[in-house]
Amino acid sequence: QKEVEQNSGPLSVPEGAIASLNCTYSDRGSQSFFWYRQYSGKSPELIMSIYSNGDKEDGRFTAQLNKASQYVSLLIRDSQPSDSATYLCAVGPSSASKIIFGSGTRLSIRP
Amino acid sequence: DAGVIQSPRHEVTEMGQEVTLRCKPISGHDYLFWYRQTMMRGLELLIYFNNNVPIDDSGMPEDRFSAKMPNASFSTLKIQPSEPRDSAVYFCASSSSAPREQYFGPGTRLTVT
Numbered sequence: 001q002k003e004v005e006q007n008s009g010p011l012s013v014p015e016g017a018i019a020s021l022n023c024t025y026s027d028r029g030s031q032s033f034f035w036y037r038q039y040s041g042k043s044p045e046l047i048m049s050i051y052s053n054g055d056k057e058d059g060r061f062t063a064q065l066n067k068a069s070q071y072v073s074l075l076i077r078d079s080q081p082s083d084s085a086t087y088l089c090a091v092g093p094s095s096a097s098k099i100i101f102g103s104g105t106r107l108s109i110r111p
Numbered sequence: 112d113a114g115v116i117q118s119p120r121h122e123v124t125e126m127g128q129e130v131t132l133r134c135k136p137i138s139g140h141d142y143l144f145w146y147r148q149t150m151m152r153g154l155e156l157l158i159y160f161n162n163n164v165p166i167d168d169s170g171m172p173e174d175r176f177s178a179k180m181p182n183a184s185f186s187t188l189k190i191q192p193s194e195p196r197d198s199a200v201y202f203c204a205s206s207s208s209a210p211r212e213q214y215f216g217p218g219t220r221l222t223v224t
Binding site: 031032034042043046049088090092093096097098099101103104 | 218
């Protein structure tokens with residue numbers, strides 16, 4: 001079992017709709033959770049971090065964390081073509097200072 | 112404030128040559144991470160430092176790879192000798208604490224022919 005799992009996609013969503021990206025993790029003691037966006041040929045860019053159960057909203061982005069289910073998600077409202085990118089989920093395990101990245105979900109917003 | 116700075120941005124070298132990648136973390140950050148990204152293997156952590164001390168180098172693929180952090184403002188990743196399978200994008204990231212938010216540099220695209 002991978003430590004951080006994501007569906008590789010591609011996930012195709014119509015412009016203006018809600019894009020939902022999901023991630024599961026194996027370390028039940030994990031305390032920190034992140035979403036990065038990576039455009040083709042660019043470096044990963046941090047867009048959200050979440051540390052407590054529940055929802056955290058920032059503009060069009062909402063991160064949701066459910067530690068009991070070991071599940072974290074990212075919702076993008078009013079999807080725009082500029083949201084087309086690969087989204088990386090990352091988790092901070094309980095026993096180390098590093099964060100573990102998933103393999104990423106490729107998101108495509110179709111006009 | 113300047114973000115993480117990496118140099119060179121692109122490096123093309125021949126098999127067997129030594130390659131040195133450089134990174135300047137964000138000022139005040141005391142964690143520095145080196146990653147490698149390929150299509151096949153995704154984003155892999157190679158090594159990370161805390162206060163200039165290597166903490167975990169378990170991701171370093173083999174003895175041809177070495178990393179140093181002589182001071183809080185500078186780190187190097189060296190490959191000697193380089194091989195075609197080392198071709199990848201190498202990222203440096205830094206963080207003010209861990210496991211917390213990491214900020215990535217623009218990366219170095221390495222091509223070994």
